[in-house]
Amino acid sequence: MNMTIQEPTSRIVGAAPLFRQMADEIGLVRLINGMVRWDPRQSAISPGERILVLVLDVLTGKTPLYRVWQRLTTTDVEILVGAGRRPDDFTDDSLGRALDKLARAEPAKIFGTIAAAAYAAEGLTLGTGHWDSTSRSVYGDFADTRGTTVHPAYGHSKDHRPDLKQVLMTLFVNREGVPLFGTVESGHRSDKTLNGEMIDRLTTALDPAQLQQLTYVADSAVVTGPNLARLAETGIRFISRCPDTFAAAGAAKAAAWAADDWEPMGAIAQRGNAAEYAASEQWGIIGDHPYRLVVYRSRTPDPRHARTLDRDIEQQRRGLEQAADSVREQEFACEADAQQALEYWLETTPRPWHHVSGEVVAETRQARPGRPRKDPAPGEIRTIWRVRITIGAVDAARRQQELEWRNTFVLITTVSAEVLPPAALLAEYKGQVHVERHFHFLKDPLFVDALYVKKPERVEALGYVLLLACLLYSLVERRVRAAQVAIPSPSRRVLKNPTGHEIVRHLESLLVTRDATGKRTVALPSILHATLVAILDALQMPITVFTEPPLREPPRG
Template sequence: MARFLDMLAETDLPTLLGTMMTEAAAREGVATNVVHADTTSKSVQGLYEDENDEYDLSITQGYSRDGNRHLNQFQIGLAVNREGVPVLGDIFDGNTSDTTWNTELIGELRQRLAADEPPVYVADSAVMCEDSLDEAAAEGISIISRLPRTYSAVDALIDRAWEDNDWTDLGKFVNDEDDEDAASYQIQTFQHLISGHDLRCVVVHSSTLDGRTKRRIDNNLDSTEEDLEDAVGQLTDRSFACEPDAREAWETWLDDHDDPCFEFDAEIVKTEQKKSRDKPGRPPKEWDPYETVYKIAASVQRDAAAIAHRKKRESCFVVVTSLADDDEWPAEQVLREYKEQQAVERRFPVVKDPKRVGPVFLDRPDRVEALGYVLLMALLVYSLIERRARAALMNADEPMQLSGGPTSYRPTGRRVLERFENMRVVRIDGQRDLPSNVEVPERVLEFLDLDVTIYGVEPEA
């Protein structure tokens, strides 16, 4: 294995992988007019400190998608088409930012895809930086992405959308309209200048709030409510000599603690309280032990309507695109294409799942890099197997039988490969043969446009 990786490391691995992917796309008829790109990290054991200068790949600490920030890592960059077939892949340094990788890939995209026409580049919010947008404009490449909330334009556009309230209802983006958990979408479109580029901004309102955002809002409300109740308690303990002083104190407190998700009620109350004496001994005969003071009786409660509106705003996001042709690329299609970003996200578990790929125990960065490219080659084959099976099943009368009993018209590559786990090859008198007690998945082989000759045996007459 090590010698094989050494041989691979001596080749131009990016060119080798690129050639394989380009040839596969041409032979299989894989469309590359739209590509979805993303990155992930792969953690490794070991230091690799003394050898980083000797090799192209720097295995070092960086932002870990696995949460293993104490481990060194390398990164995997991947671009796929709508069907999830890899069309570009990179193994790169563990501390390279997504922004840098996106910018470099955009600059090389047309050449690496051997594309006559510039493709549409779909990526997450890491591509939304001035360098990437400038590079895309220079290369004539159109971008679809999500505007990160670090941009002030996000709040401005969402506020404008709610102010205009001119939503276009798109419904659910699933085949099964009876799926109660599926989100339905509404959109509004605006033009806005982002990092010097006039972009089409699609404000999207989802009927469902994702779980992480909902938990964040609920936790924030709980924490804020607790802080406000403590602050109200401290305020109500204070006494004031006159009503104007109490009212001024309340207004000052309200300025410091006002929150749109909470309602505040307050009343200035005149009351009597016992005086405290600084001097010891018997008080004077004319001394009045009580004095008139003013207190603030205040309460805080959640504003249900305001909270509902906040959750509505938080369920909005902004998809941006440099595609100017609204007829060829209407706003709905832009959103649908962005939602297909999961096509690339679903591929990363294939190269990271410990059931498929164990820990990386290699002592040199060049071998780690070679292994990374082997994983991308395997992912290409895996994806083509899935694509062939699904394409064949589109016109099939019956679904494919999966291992364990269920059936499907859209099996994953894993479920297809499971049908071959029991296959065995034996040698009889020097000839390869399939045991008689092994059930050959003939129908699955037909879906893949293959036959038993892939096992080195002759098909039965």
């Protein structure tokens, strides 16, 4: 059968040119090229361009490395990367070599430099900084990690895959969710140690005026003796959740419940079913330093706490039954000994949840074996005593008291109540969501898990590619939201506070058509025309980001 197949004149580009334009505005390609070792005379395509291709793929495609160049054949490579670029410029070997160069060039420093450039270009400030980490499971043995600083290893898996080795990724973002620092770490490292290193990095990277204005927000892993001492030494203000393992947390809770003087605050989140809180101001001493400890009581009980408590109660019941069986099996020659054993058991056996009762009962039995006589002689029947223990119902009042206790938590801070009252303090802490919601980029199984099973240094470099993707994503999202432009949406009428994901989704069908003269035009269903115009308006980008390839400097030499 004779068939004529033509090359298409339209290419899908989606939202990728928006992220490419943002990358160009902050100088991503230029900064990478200036910080990695490469010979322009031997490479027509710079390492920065190759890394940019991987970053754009994370944001809009998430393709395994060996198929990236194939995916590029379906899009307009020149619009995404630069004039004169072709899909076969970005084979898996080419991209792999760029990752090797990135891994050997202090990638954490490169990421920090690009993020600092983004802060300067966008006029961003730090103010409050949120730190968190996540694990990233990888497949492979990675037995040989010589020459690498980041080792895939077994550790506490936040992916709930303890059977796999992992690496850790950390982010430090401002209140708007834009990263300033990010690292890829060995999989066995502790958040407690990494928090300390982040504090040290801040004292090195920021000037005294910036440190004085900074408030460091992190989860309870930052609350350790050494970290608290370091924060006190540097004078950095902080907000965290005080672990219940600290005596000061328990004392603060007890004082708050004893005073029973809770300040109602209402809901902190904006959603309709958001939990409501009340607060109680307390103080505590940890390591000779006084800290403000604010106890929060949720007026909307968390069902997870109830399920956990009921499991604990059931587990204790099984333990009580086993302990009771051990004393039930004993025989006592006199009632006084049995009574003493019962009292000792009741006194020494913890039983906070159940009503427990006990009694001493007498049993008669024949003194010698054989068929009992109808008229036993004196001494042939003897009496023994046993302890009978009954595990009754759960103490409902005690359970409710414990449930309310578990629905309280303590925030520890060095920020005064005048600067951050309880409601504002809790809202600032809950701003951790700004860093947590970026972690879905770092969890994509298709991009990392199946790749580079023999080269841990490439796993590290891929981690920084993902962090760079988070940076561009957050910059685009922030600029759109800051513009406060109502973006029409076919599915939701209007996007008042759009996410980066919504921008990608609405433009995923955008095509660039090229005519015989080489002129490019944008093709998009009419229902999305107003959406595209509004997004470009919010981002302050011209339509030419989709029609005019960026110019790249030719290799030197």
